[in-house]
Amino acid sequence: MQITLAPMEGVVDHLMRDMLTQVGGFDLCVTEFVRVVELLLPRKVFYRLCPELRNGGLTPSGVPVKVQLLGQHPNWLAENAVRAIELGSHGVDLNFGCPAKTVNKSKGGAVLLKEPETLYQIVAAVRKAVPADQVVTAKMRLGFEDSSLAIENAQAIASAGADSLVVHARTKVDGYKPPAYWDWIAKIKQQVDIPLVANGEIWKGQDALACQQQSDCENIMLGRGALAMPNLAQVIKNKQAPMAWEQVRELLIHYSGYEIYGDKGRYYPNRVKQWLGYLRRQYTQADTLFMEIRGLQHSEDILKHINR
Structure with a gap:
Protein backbone atom coordinates (compact mmCIF):
# COMPACT_ATOMS: atom_id res chain seq x y z
CA MET A 1 0.00 0.00 0.00
CA LYS A 239 -1.27 -0.23 13.03
CA GLN A 240 -0.01 2.48 15.39
CA ALA A 241 -2.34 3.74 18.08
CA PRO A 242 -3.81 7.18 17.34
CA MET A 243 -1.47 9.92 18.51
CA ALA A 244 -2.06 11.05 22.08
CA TRP A 245 -2.98 14.70 22.71
CA GLU A 246 0.31 15.36 24.51
CA GLN A 247 2.19 14.34 21.34
CA VAL A 248 -0.06 16.56 19.26
CA ARG A 249 0.63 19.44 21.63
CA GLU A 250 4.36 18.93 21.08
CA LEU A 251 3.77 19.17 17.34
CA LEU A 252 1.90 22.44 17.85
CA ILE A 253 4.88 23.77 19.81
CA HIS A 254 7.25 22.54 17.10
CA TYR A 255 5.10 24.18 14.43
CA SER A 256 5.62 27.51 16.15
CA GLY A 257 9.35 27.25 15.49
CA TYR A 258 8.86 27.42 11.75
CA GLU A 259 9.33 30.67 9.92
CA ILE A 260 8.07 31.70 6.52
CA TYR A 261 9.85 34.53 4.77
CA GLY A 262 11.37 35.42 8.14
CA ASP A 263 8.01 36.48 9.58
CA LYS A 264 6.45 33.78 11.72
CA GLY A 265 4.59 36.45 13.69
CA ARG A 266 2.38 37.06 10.66
CA TYR A 267 2.20 33.43 9.62
CA TYR A 268 1.85 31.31 12.71
CA PRO A 269 -1.29 32.62 14.50
CA ASN A 270 -3.69 32.05 11.61
CA ARG A 271 -2.19 28.72 10.60
CA VAL A 272 -2.21 27.20 14.07
CA LYS A 273 -5.86 28.22 14.51
CA GLN A 274 -6.64 26.70 11.14
CA TRP A 275 -4.92 23.46 12.10
CA LEU A 276 -6.74 23.34 15.43
CA GLY A 277 -9.97 23.51 13.44
CA TYR A 278 -9.10 20.12 11.95
CA LEU A 279 -7.72 18.67 15.19
CA ARG A 280 -11.01 19.44 16.94
CA ARG A 281 -12.58 16.52 15.06
CA GLN A 282 -10.40 14.00 16.91
CA TYR A 283 -9.32 15.78 20.10
CA THR A 284 -11.62 17.55 22.56
CA GLN A 285 -8.53 19.30 23.95
CA ALA A 286 -8.05 20.99 20.58
CA ASP A 287 -11.52 22.48 20.80
CA THR A 288 -10.76 23.86 24.26
CA LEU A 289 -7.41 25.25 23.13
CA PHE A 290 -8.93 26.86 20.05
CA MET A 291 -11.51 28.69 22.15
CA GLU A 292 -8.77 29.92 24.49
CA ILE A 293 -6.42 31.28 21.82
CA ARG A 294 -8.82 32.44 19.13
CA GLY A 295 -8.47 36.06 20.19
CA LEU A 296 -4.67 36.02 20.35
CA GLN A 297 -2.84 37.70 17.47
CA HIS A 298 0.84 37.13 18.25
CA SER A 299 2.73 33.87 17.88
CA GLU A 300 4.63 34.38 21.12
CA ASP A 301 1.38 34.66 23.10
CA ILE A 302 -0.05 31.55 21.46
CA LEU A 303 3.12 29.58 22.09
CA LYS A 304 3.17 30.59 25.76
CA HIS A 305 -0.44 29.49 26.10
CA ILE A 306 0.20 26.10 24.46
CA ASN A 307 3.24 25.56 26.70
CA ARG A 308 1.10 26.20 29.76
Missing part, protein backbone atom coordinates in the same frame (compact mmCIF):
# COMPACT_ATOMS: atom_id res chain seq x y z
CA GLN A 2 1.16 3.51 -0.84
CA ILE A 3 -0.22 6.50 1.02
CA THR A 4 -0.04 9.97 -0.52
CA LEU A 5 -0.47 13.27 1.32
CA ALA A 6 -3.11 15.24 -0.56
CA PRO A 7 -2.69 18.71 -2.07
CA MET A 8 -4.80 21.06 0.01
CA GLU A 9 -4.74 24.66 -1.14
CA GLY A 10 -3.86 27.07 1.65
CA VAL A 11 -3.49 24.23 4.17
CA VAL A 12 -0.85 21.63 3.33
CA ASP A 13 2.14 23.83 2.53
CA HIS A 14 5.79 22.82 2.77
CA LEU A 15 5.81 23.33 6.53
CA MET A 16 2.90 20.95 7.06
CA ARG A 17 4.40 18.48 4.58
CA ASP A 18 7.65 18.56 6.55
CA MET A 19 5.93 17.89 9.86
CA LEU A 20 3.54 15.17 8.68
CA THR A 21 6.23 13.29 6.77
CA GLN A 22 8.41 13.40 9.88
CA VAL A 23 5.57 11.73 11.77
CA GLY A 24 5.73 9.12 9.02
CA GLY A 25 3.70 6.72 6.94
CA PHE A 26 3.58 8.77 3.74
CA ASP A 27 5.21 7.64 0.50
CA LEU A 28 4.56 10.76 -1.57
CA CYS A 29 3.37 14.37 -1.24
CA VAL A 30 1.60 16.52 -3.82
CA THR A 31 1.90 20.30 -3.59
CA GLU A 32 -0.78 22.94 -3.49
CA PHE A 33 -1.65 23.75 -7.10
CA VAL A 34 0.48 26.03 -9.22
CA ARG A 35 -1.98 28.18 -11.20
CA VAL A 36 -1.05 28.25 -14.89
CA VAL A 37 -2.48 30.77 -17.32
CA GLU A 38 -0.95 31.80 -20.66
CA LEU A 39 2.58 32.04 -19.32
CA LEU A 40 5.66 30.01 -18.52
CA LEU A 41 5.94 30.78 -14.85
CA PRO A 42 9.25 31.96 -13.39
CA ARG A 43 11.24 29.50 -11.31
CA LYS A 44 10.59 31.50 -8.14
CA VAL A 45 6.89 30.56 -8.27
CA PHE A 46 7.75 26.87 -8.15
CA TYR A 47 10.32 27.37 -5.39
CA ARG A 48 7.83 29.37 -3.34
CA LEU A 49 5.16 26.67 -3.41
CA CYS A 50 7.62 23.79 -3.37
CA PRO A 51 10.84 24.72 -1.53
CA GLU A 52 11.64 20.99 -1.50
CA LEU A 53 12.82 21.47 -5.10
CA ARG A 54 16.02 22.89 -3.60
CA ASN A 55 16.45 19.58 -1.77
CA GLY A 56 16.17 17.22 -4.72
CA GLY A 57 12.38 17.34 -4.58
CA LEU A 58 12.34 15.69 -1.15
CA THR A 59 10.97 16.73 2.21
CA PRO A 60 13.60 16.96 4.98
CA SER A 61 12.65 13.41 5.99
CA GLY A 62 13.21 12.15 2.44
CA VAL A 63 9.66 11.81 1.05
CA PRO A 64 9.32 12.69 -2.66
CA VAL A 65 7.21 15.70 -3.61
CA LYS A 66 5.29 16.12 -6.86
CA VAL A 67 4.25 19.54 -8.17
CA GLN A 68 0.58 19.92 -9.08
CA LEU A 69 -0.51 22.20 -11.92
CA LEU A 70 -3.95 23.72 -12.47
CA GLY A 71 -5.13 25.39 -15.65
CA GLN A 72 -7.03 24.98 -18.91
CA HIS A 73 -4.46 25.57 -21.68
CA PRO A 74 -2.76 22.30 -22.75
CA ASN A 75 0.37 23.85 -24.25
CA TRP A 76 1.05 26.19 -21.34
CA LEU A 77 0.45 23.41 -18.85
CA ALA A 78 2.91 21.29 -20.81
CA GLU A 79 5.60 23.99 -20.76
CA ASN A 80 5.19 24.51 -17.03
CA ALA A 81 5.23 20.76 -16.44
CA VAL A 82 8.61 20.57 -18.15
CA ARG A 83 9.89 23.38 -15.94
CA ALA A 84 8.65 21.63 -12.79
CA ILE A 85 10.46 18.45 -13.79
CA GLU A 86 13.65 20.33 -14.65
CA LEU A 87 13.59 21.94 -11.19
CA GLY A 88 13.36 18.56 -9.48
CA SER A 89 9.69 17.62 -9.14
CA HIS A 90 9.09 13.87 -8.92
CA GLY A 91 6.70 13.79 -11.84
CA VAL A 92 3.81 16.21 -12.28
CA ASP A 93 0.14 16.10 -11.24
CA LEU A 94 -2.81 17.77 -12.95
CA ASN A 95 -5.69 19.23 -10.95
CA PHE A 96 -9.18 18.39 -12.22
CA GLY A 97 -10.79 18.39 -8.81
CA CYS A 98 -10.53 21.78 -7.09
CA PRO A 99 -14.09 22.84 -6.13
CA ALA A 100 -13.32 26.50 -5.34
CA LYS A 101 -15.73 28.88 -7.09
CA THR A 102 -13.02 31.39 -7.98
CA VAL A 103 -10.95 28.62 -9.62
CA ASN A 104 -13.91 27.13 -11.47
CA LYS A 105 -15.02 30.54 -12.78
CA SER A 106 -11.66 30.89 -14.52
CA LYS A 107 -12.10 27.41 -16.03
CA GLY A 108 -9.76 25.54 -13.73
CA GLY A 109 -10.17 22.53 -11.47
CA ALA A 110 -13.44 20.59 -11.25
CA VAL A 111 -15.28 22.64 -13.89
CA LEU A 112 -13.17 20.87 -16.54
CA LEU A 113 -14.99 17.65 -15.65
CA LYS A 114 -17.75 18.93 -17.94
CA GLU A 115 -15.34 18.57 -20.89
CA PRO A 116 -13.75 15.11 -21.30
CA GLU A 117 -12.08 16.20 -24.54
CA THR A 118 -10.33 19.08 -22.75
CA LEU A 119 -9.06 16.66 -20.13
CA TYR A 120 -7.68 14.47 -22.90
CA GLN A 121 -5.95 17.37 -24.65
CA ILE A 122 -4.34 18.60 -21.42
CA VAL A 123 -3.03 15.21 -20.32
CA ALA A 124 -1.85 14.33 -23.83
CA ALA A 125 0.07 17.60 -24.20
CA VAL A 126 1.74 17.22 -20.81
CA ARG A 127 2.56 13.56 -21.40
CA LYS A 128 4.14 14.38 -24.76
CA ALA A 129 6.25 17.19 -23.27
CA VAL A 130 7.45 15.46 -20.11
CA PRO A 131 10.33 12.93 -20.32
CA ALA A 132 9.13 9.35 -20.56
CA ASP A 133 10.78 8.38 -17.28
CA GLN A 134 8.74 10.96 -15.35
CA VAL A 135 5.18 10.17 -14.28
CA VAL A 136 2.19 12.26 -15.27
CA THR A 137 -0.76 11.83 -12.93
CA ALA A 138 -4.10 13.52 -12.36
CA LYS A 139 -6.65 14.06 -9.61
CA MET A 140 -10.36 14.31 -10.36
CA ARG A 141 -13.72 14.27 -8.62
CA LEU A 142 -16.64 12.13 -9.75
CA GLY A 143 -17.98 15.06 -11.70
CA PHE A 144 -19.16 18.64 -11.46
CA GLU A 145 -22.91 18.52 -10.78
CA ASP A 146 -23.28 14.73 -10.97
CA SER A 147 -21.28 11.61 -11.78
CA SER A 148 -22.70 11.02 -15.27
CA LEU A 149 -19.32 11.72 -16.92
CA ALA A 150 -17.14 10.05 -14.28
CA ILE A 151 -16.17 7.04 -16.38
CA GLU A 152 -15.77 9.05 -19.59
CA ASN A 153 -13.53 11.57 -17.82
CA ALA A 154 -11.37 8.83 -16.34
CA GLN A 155 -11.11 7.12 -19.72
CA ALA A 156 -10.06 10.39 -21.34
CA ILE A 157 -7.31 10.88 -18.75
CA ALA A 158 -6.12 7.29 -19.09
CA SER A 159 -6.16 7.16 -22.88
CA ALA A 160 -4.20 10.43 -23.04
CA GLY A 161 -1.29 8.72 -21.28
CA ALA A 162 -1.62 9.41 -17.56
CA ASP A 163 0.31 6.96 -15.41
CA SER A 164 -2.23 6.94 -12.56
CA LEU A 165 -5.35 8.75 -11.38
CA VAL A 166 -6.52 9.85 -7.95
CA VAL A 167 -10.31 9.87 -7.61
CA HIS A 168 -11.92 11.98 -4.91
CA ALA A 169 -15.18 10.11 -4.50
CA ARG A 170 -17.51 13.13 -4.53
CA THR A 171 -18.68 15.66 -7.10
CA LYS A 172 -17.92 19.36 -7.01
CA VAL A 173 -21.48 20.03 -5.82
CA ASP A 174 -21.02 17.48 -3.02
CA GLY A 175 -18.03 19.50 -1.82
CA TYR A 176 -16.76 17.83 1.35
CA LYS A 177 -20.11 16.66 2.69
CA PRO A 178 -20.18 13.01 3.74
CA PRO A 179 -20.41 10.39 2.52
CA ALA A 180 -17.72 9.71 -0.05
CA TYR A 181 -18.98 7.34 -2.76
CA TRP A 182 -16.07 4.89 -2.76
CA ASP A 183 -18.00 2.30 -4.76
CA TRP A 184 -17.89 4.69 -7.72
CA ILE A 185 -14.11 4.34 -7.78
CA ALA A 186 -14.53 0.58 -8.24
CA LYS A 187 -16.88 1.24 -11.16
CA ILE A 188 -14.30 3.52 -12.76
CA LYS A 189 -11.53 0.99 -12.15
CA GLN A 190 -13.38 -1.58 -14.24
CA GLN A 191 -13.29 0.78 -17.23
CA VAL A 192 -9.70 2.09 -17.23
CA ASP A 193 -6.34 0.36 -17.44
CA ILE A 194 -4.22 2.63 -15.22
CA PRO A 195 -3.79 2.43 -11.44
CA LEU A 196 -6.31 4.35 -9.34
CA VAL A 197 -5.84 5.94 -5.93
CA ALA A 198 -8.84 6.35 -3.62
CA ASN A 199 -9.45 9.62 -1.79
CA GLY A 200 -12.15 11.13 0.39
CA GLU A 201 -13.61 10.86 3.91
CA ILE A 202 -10.84 8.74 5.48
CA TRP A 203 -10.61 9.79 9.12
CA LYS A 204 -9.48 6.63 10.91
CA GLY A 205 -8.08 3.18 10.27
CA GLN A 206 -11.50 1.59 9.84
CA ASP A 207 -12.38 4.18 7.19
CA ALA A 208 -9.25 3.31 5.21
CA LEU A 209 -10.13 -0.38 5.24
CA ALA A 210 -13.71 0.30 4.18
CA CYS A 211 -12.49 2.62 1.44
CA GLN A 212 -10.06 0.01 0.11
CA GLN A 213 -12.74 -2.66 0.09
CA GLN A 214 -15.45 -0.56 -1.55
CA SER A 215 -13.16 1.17 -4.06
CA ASP A 216 -11.16 -1.97 -4.90
CA CYS A 217 -8.04 0.20 -4.54
CA GLU A 218 -5.07 -0.59 -2.33
CA ASN A 219 -3.46 2.84 -2.60
CA ILE A 220 -5.06 5.82 -0.86
CA MET A 221 -4.62 9.56 -0.49
CA LEU A 222 -5.15 11.35 2.84
CA GLY A 223 -6.05 15.01 3.26
CA ARG A 224 -8.19 16.40 6.06
CA GLY A 225 -7.94 13.14 7.99
CA ALA A 226 -4.17 13.52 8.33
CA LEU A 227 -4.61 17.02 9.71
CA ALA A 228 -7.17 15.80 12.24
CA MET A 229 -4.95 12.89 13.33
CA PRO A 230 -1.29 13.61 12.49
CA ASN A 231 -0.21 9.95 12.55
CA LEU A 232 -3.19 8.65 10.56
CA ALA A 233 -0.90 7.26 7.85
CA GLN A 234 0.98 5.28 10.51
CA VAL A 235 -2.30 4.11 12.06
CA ILE A 236 -3.39 2.77 8.67
CA LYS A 237 -0.11 1.35 7.43
CA ASN A 238 1.64 0.20 10.61
Whole structure:
Protein backbone atom coordinates (compact mmCIF):
# COMPACT_ATOMS: atom_id res chain seq x y z
CA MET A 1 0.00 0.00 0.00
CA GLN A 2 1.16 3.51 -0.84
CA ILE A 3 -0.22 6.50 1.02
CA THR A 4 -0.04 9.97 -0.52
CA LEU A 5 -0.47 13.27 1.32
CA ALA A 6 -3.11 15.24 -0.56
CA PRO A 7 -2.69 18.71 -2.07
CA MET A 8 -4.80 21.06 0.01
CA GLU A 9 -4.74 24.66 -1.14
CA GLY A 10 -3.86 27.07 1.65
CA VAL A 11 -3.49 24.23 4.17
CA VAL A 12 -0.85 21.63 3.33
CA ASP A 13 2.14 23.83 2.53
CA HIS A 14 5.79 22.82 2.77
CA LEU A 15 5.81 23.33 6.53
CA MET A 16 2.90 20.95 7.06
CA ARG A 17 4.40 18.48 4.58
CA ASP A 18 7.65 18.56 6.55
CA MET A 19 5.93 17.89 9.86
CA LEU A 20 3.54 15.17 8.68
CA THR A 21 6.23 13.29 6.77
CA GLN A 22 8.41 13.40 9.88
CA VAL A 23 5.57 11.73 11.77
CA GLY A 24 5.73 9.12 9.02
CA GLY A 25 3.70 6.72 6.94
CA PHE A 26 3.58 8.77 3.74
CA ASP A 27 5.21 7.64 0.50
CA LEU A 28 4.56 10.76 -1.57
CA CYS A 29 3.37 14.37 -1.24
CA VAL A 30 1.60 16.52 -3.82
CA THR A 31 1.90 20.30 -3.59
CA GLU A 32 -0.78 22.94 -3.49
CA PHE A 33 -1.65 23.75 -7.10
CA VAL A 34 0.48 26.03 -9.22
CA ARG A 35 -1.98 28.18 -11.20
CA VAL A 36 -1.05 28.25 -14.89
CA VAL A 37 -2.48 30.77 -17.32
CA GLU A 38 -0.95 31.80 -20.66
CA LEU A 39 2.58 32.04 -19.32
CA LEU A 40 5.66 30.01 -18.52
CA LEU A 41 5.94 30.78 -14.85
CA PRO A 42 9.25 31.96 -13.39
CA ARG A 43 11.24 29.50 -11.31
CA LYS A 44 10.59 31.50 -8.14
CA VAL A 45 6.89 30.56 -8.27
CA PHE A 46 7.75 26.87 -8.15
CA TYR A 47 10.32 27.37 -5.39
CA ARG A 48 7.83 29.37 -3.34
CA LEU A 49 5.16 26.67 -3.41
CA CYS A 50 7.62 23.79 -3.37
CA PRO A 51 10.84 24.72 -1.53
CA GLU A 52 11.64 20.99 -1.50
CA LEU A 53 12.82 21.47 -5.10
CA ARG A 54 16.02 22.89 -3.60
CA ASN A 55 16.45 19.58 -1.77
CA GLY A 56 16.17 17.22 -4.72
CA GLY A 57 12.38 17.34 -4.58
CA LEU A 58 12.34 15.69 -1.15
CA THR A 59 10.97 16.73 2.21
CA PRO A 60 13.60 16.96 4.98
CA SER A 61 12.65 13.41 5.99
CA GLY A 62 13.21 12.15 2.44
CA VAL A 63 9.66 11.81 1.05
CA PRO A 64 9.32 12.69 -2.66
CA VAL A 65 7.21 15.70 -3.61
CA LYS A 66 5.29 16.12 -6.86
CA VAL A 67 4.25 19.54 -8.17
CA GLN A 68 0.58 19.92 -9.08
CA LEU A 69 -0.51 22.20 -11.92
CA LEU A 70 -3.95 23.72 -12.47
CA GLY A 71 -5.13 25.39 -15.65
CA GLN A 72 -7.03 24.98 -18.91
CA HIS A 73 -4.46 25.57 -21.68
CA PRO A 74 -2.76 22.30 -22.75
CA ASN A 75 0.37 23.85 -24.25
CA TRP A 76 1.05 26.19 -21.34
CA LEU A 77 0.45 23.41 -18.85
CA ALA A 78 2.91 21.29 -20.81
CA GLU A 79 5.60 23.99 -20.76
CA ASN A 80 5.19 24.51 -17.03
CA ALA A 81 5.23 20.76 -16.44
CA VAL A 82 8.61 20.57 -18.15
CA ARG A 83 9.89 23.38 -15.94
CA ALA A 84 8.65 21.63 -12.79
CA ILE A 85 10.46 18.45 -13.79
CA GLU A 86 13.65 20.33 -14.65
CA LEU A 87 13.59 21.94 -11.19
CA GLY A 88 13.36 18.56 -9.48
CA SER A 89 9.69 17.62 -9.14
CA HIS A 90 9.09 13.87 -8.92
CA GLY A 91 6.70 13.79 -11.84
CA VAL A 92 3.81 16.21 -12.28
CA ASP A 93 0.14 16.10 -11.24
CA LEU A 94 -2.81 17.77 -12.95
CA ASN A 95 -5.69 19.23 -10.95
CA PHE A 96 -9.18 18.39 -12.22
CA GLY A 97 -10.79 18.39 -8.81
CA CYS A 98 -10.53 21.78 -7.09
CA PRO A 99 -14.09 22.84 -6.13
CA ALA A 100 -13.32 26.50 -5.34
CA LYS A 101 -15.73 28.88 -7.09
CA THR A 102 -13.02 31.39 -7.98
CA VAL A 103 -10.95 28.62 -9.62
CA ASN A 104 -13.91 27.13 -11.47
CA LYS A 105 -15.02 30.54 -12.78
CA SER A 106 -11.66 30.89 -14.52
CA LYS A 107 -12.10 27.41 -16.03
CA GLY A 108 -9.76 25.54 -13.73
CA GLY A 109 -10.17 22.53 -11.47
CA ALA A 110 -13.44 20.59 -11.25
CA VAL A 111 -15.28 22.64 -13.89
CA LEU A 112 -13.17 20.87 -16.54
CA LEU A 113 -14.99 17.65 -15.65
CA LYS A 114 -17.75 18.93 -17.94
CA GLU A 115 -15.34 18.57 -20.89
CA PRO A 116 -13.75 15.11 -21.30
CA GLU A 117 -12.08 16.20 -24.54
CA THR A 118 -10.33 19.08 -22.75
CA LEU A 119 -9.06 16.66 -20.13
CA TYR A 120 -7.68 14.47 -22.90
CA GLN A 121 -5.95 17.37 -24.65
CA ILE A 122 -4.34 18.60 -21.42
CA VAL A 123 -3.03 15.21 -20.32
CA ALA A 124 -1.85 14.33 -23.83
CA ALA A 125 0.07 17.60 -24.20
CA VAL A 126 1.74 17.22 -20.81
CA ARG A 127 2.56 13.56 -21.40
CA LYS A 128 4.14 14.38 -24.76
CA ALA A 129 6.25 17.19 -23.27
CA VAL A 130 7.45 15.46 -20.11
CA PRO A 131 10.33 12.93 -20.32
CA ALA A 132 9.13 9.35 -20.56
CA ASP A 133 10.78 8.38 -17.28
CA GLN A 134 8.74 10.96 -15.35
CA VAL A 135 5.18 10.17 -14.28
CA VAL A 136 2.19 12.26 -15.27
CA THR A 137 -0.76 11.83 -12.93
CA ALA A 138 -4.10 13.52 -12.36
CA LYS A 139 -6.65 14.06 -9.61
CA MET A 140 -10.36 14.31 -10.36
CA ARG A 141 -13.72 14.27 -8.62
CA LEU A 142 -16.64 12.13 -9.75
CA GLY A 143 -17.98 15.06 -11.70
CA PHE A 144 -19.16 18.64 -11.46
CA GLU A 145 -22.91 18.52 -10.78
CA ASP A 146 -23.28 14.73 -10.97
CA SER A 147 -21.28 11.61 -11.78
CA SER A 148 -22.70 11.02 -15.27
CA LEU A 149 -19.32 11.72 -16.92
CA ALA A 150 -17.14 10.05 -14.28
CA ILE A 151 -16.17 7.04 -16.38
CA GLU A 152 -15.77 9.05 -19.59
CA ASN A 153 -13.53 11.57 -17.82
CA ALA A 154 -11.37 8.83 -16.34
CA GLN A 155 -11.11 7.12 -19.72
CA ALA A 156 -10.06 10.39 -21.34
CA ILE A 157 -7.31 10.88 -18.75
CA ALA A 158 -6.12 7.29 -19.09
CA SER A 159 -6.16 7.16 -22.88
CA ALA A 160 -4.20 10.43 -23.04
CA GLY A 161 -1.29 8.72 -21.28
CA ALA A 162 -1.62 9.41 -17.56
CA ASP A 163 0.31 6.96 -15.41
CA SER A 164 -2.23 6.94 -12.56
CA LEU A 165 -5.35 8.75 -11.38
CA VAL A 166 -6.52 9.85 -7.95
CA VAL A 167 -10.31 9.87 -7.61
CA HIS A 168 -11.92 11.98 -4.91
CA ALA A 169 -15.18 10.11 -4.50
CA ARG A 170 -17.51 13.13 -4.53
CA THR A 171 -18.68 15.66 -7.10
CA LYS A 172 -17.92 19.36 -7.01
CA VAL A 173 -21.48 20.03 -5.82
CA ASP A 174 -21.02 17.48 -3.02
CA GLY A 175 -18.03 19.50 -1.82
CA TYR A 176 -16.76 17.83 1.35
CA LYS A 177 -20.11 16.66 2.69
CA PRO A 178 -20.18 13.01 3.74
CA PRO A 179 -20.41 10.39 2.52
CA ALA A 180 -17.72 9.71 -0.05
CA TYR A 181 -18.98 7.34 -2.76
CA TRP A 182 -16.07 4.89 -2.76
CA ASP A 183 -18.00 2.30 -4.76
CA TRP A 184 -17.89 4.69 -7.72
CA ILE A 185 -14.11 4.34 -7.78
CA ALA A 186 -14.53 0.58 -8.24
CA LYS A 187 -16.88 1.24 -11.16
CA ILE A 188 -14.30 3.52 -12.76
CA LYS A 189 -11.53 0.99 -12.15
CA GLN A 190 -13.38 -1.58 -14.24
CA GLN A 191 -13.29 0.78 -17.23
CA VAL A 192 -9.70 2.09 -17.23
CA ASP A 193 -6.34 0.36 -17.44
CA ILE A 194 -4.22 2.63 -15.22
CA PRO A 195 -3.79 2.43 -11.44
CA LEU A 196 -6.31 4.35 -9.34
CA VAL A 197 -5.84 5.94 -5.93
CA ALA A 198 -8.84 6.35 -3.62
CA ASN A 199 -9.45 9.62 -1.79
CA GLY A 200 -12.15 11.13 0.39
CA GLU A 201 -13.61 10.86 3.91
CA ILE A 202 -10.84 8.74 5.48
CA TRP A 203 -10.61 9.79 9.12
CA LYS A 204 -9.48 6.63 10.91
CA GLY A 205 -8.08 3.18 10.27
CA GLN A 206 -11.50 1.59 9.84
CA ASP A 207 -12.38 4.18 7.19
CA ALA A 208 -9.25 3.31 5.21
CA LEU A 209 -10.13 -0.38 5.24
CA ALA A 210 -13.71 0.30 4.18
CA CYS A 211 -12.49 2.62 1.44
CA GLN A 212 -10.06 0.01 0.11
CA GLN A 213 -12.74 -2.66 0.09
CA GLN A 214 -15.45 -0.56 -1.55
CA SER A 215 -13.16 1.17 -4.06
CA ASP A 216 -11.16 -1.97 -4.90
CA CYS A 217 -8.04 0.20 -4.54
CA GLU A 218 -5.07 -0.59 -2.33
CA ASN A 219 -3.46 2.84 -2.60
CA ILE A 220 -5.06 5.82 -0.86
CA MET A 221 -4.62 9.56 -0.49
CA LEU A 222 -5.15 11.35 2.84
CA GLY A 223 -6.05 15.01 3.26
CA ARG A 224 -8.19 16.40 6.06
CA GLY A 225 -7.94 13.14 7.99
CA ALA A 226 -4.17 13.52 8.33
CA LEU A 227 -4.61 17.02 9.71
CA ALA A 228 -7.17 15.80 12.24
CA MET A 229 -4.95 12.89 13.33
CA PRO A 230 -1.29 13.61 12.49
CA ASN A 231 -0.21 9.95 12.55
CA LEU A 232 -3.19 8.65 10.56
CA ALA A 233 -0.90 7.26 7.85
CA GLN A 234 0.98 5.28 10.51
CA VAL A 235 -2.30 4.11 12.06
CA ILE A 236 -3.39 2.77 8.67
CA LYS A 237 -0.11 1.35 7.43
CA ASN A 238 1.64 0.20 10.61
CA LYS A 239 -1.27 -0.23 13.03
CA GLN A 240 -0.01 2.48 15.39
CA ALA A 241 -2.34 3.74 18.08
CA PRO A 242 -3.81 7.18 17.34
CA MET A 243 -1.47 9.92 18.51
CA ALA A 244 -2.06 11.05 22.08
CA TRP A 245 -2.98 14.70 22.71
CA GLU A 246 0.31 15.36 24.51
CA GLN A 247 2.19 14.34 21.34
CA VAL A 248 -0.06 16.56 19.26
CA ARG A 249 0.63 19.44 21.63
CA GLU A 250 4.36 18.93 21.08
CA LEU A 251 3.77 19.17 17.34
CA LEU A 252 1.90 22.44 17.85
CA ILE A 253 4.88 23.77 19.81
CA HIS A 254 7.25 22.54 17.10
CA TYR A 255 5.10 24.18 14.43
CA SER A 256 5.62 27.51 16.15
CA GLY A 257 9.35 27.25 15.49
CA TYR A 258 8.86 27.42 11.75
CA GLU A 259 9.33 30.67 9.92
CA ILE A 260 8.07 31.70 6.52
CA TYR A 261 9.85 34.53 4.77
CA GLY A 262 11.37 35.42 8.14
CA ASP A 263 8.01 36.48 9.58
CA LYS A 264 6.45 33.78 11.72
CA GLY A 265 4.59 36.45 13.69
CA ARG A 266 2.38 37.06 10.66
CA TYR A 267 2.20 33.43 9.62
CA TYR A 268 1.85 31.31 12.71
CA PRO A 269 -1.29 32.62 14.50
CA ASN A 270 -3.69 32.05 11.61
CA ARG A 271 -2.19 28.72 10.60
CA VAL A 272 -2.21 27.20 14.07
CA LYS A 273 -5.86 28.22 14.51
CA GLN A 274 -6.64 26.70 11.14
CA TRP A 275 -4.92 23.46 12.10
CA LEU A 276 -6.74 23.34 15.43
CA GLY A 277 -9.97 23.51 13.44
CA TYR A 278 -9.10 20.12 11.95
CA LEU A 279 -7.72 18.67 15.19
CA ARG A 280 -11.01 19.44 16.94
CA ARG A 281 -12.58 16.52 15.06
CA GLN A 282 -10.40 14.00 16.91
CA TYR A 283 -9.32 15.78 20.10
CA THR A 284 -11.62 17.55 22.56
CA GLN A 285 -8.53 19.30 23.95
CA ALA A 286 -8.05 20.99 20.58
CA ASP A 287 -11.52 22.48 20.80
CA THR A 288 -10.76 23.86 24.26
CA LEU A 289 -7.41 25.25 23.13
CA PHE A 290 -8.93 26.86 20.05
CA MET A 291 -11.51 28.69 22.15
CA GLU A 292 -8.77 29.92 24.49
CA ILE A 293 -6.42 31.28 21.82
CA ARG A 294 -8.82 32.44 19.13
CA GLY A 295 -8.47 36.06 20.19
CA LEU A 296 -4.67 36.02 20.35
CA GLN A 297 -2.84 37.70 17.47
CA HIS A 298 0.84 37.13 18.25
CA SER A 299 2.73 33.87 17.88
CA GLU A 300 4.63 34.38 21.12
CA ASP A 301 1.38 34.66 23.10
CA ILE A 302 -0.05 31.55 21.46
CA LEU A 303 3.12 29.58 22.09
CA LYS A 304 3.17 30.59 25.76
CA HIS A 305 -0.44 29.49 26.10
CA ILE A 306 0.20 26.10 24.46
CA ASN A 307 3.24 25.56 26.70
CA ARG A 308 1.10 26.20 29.76
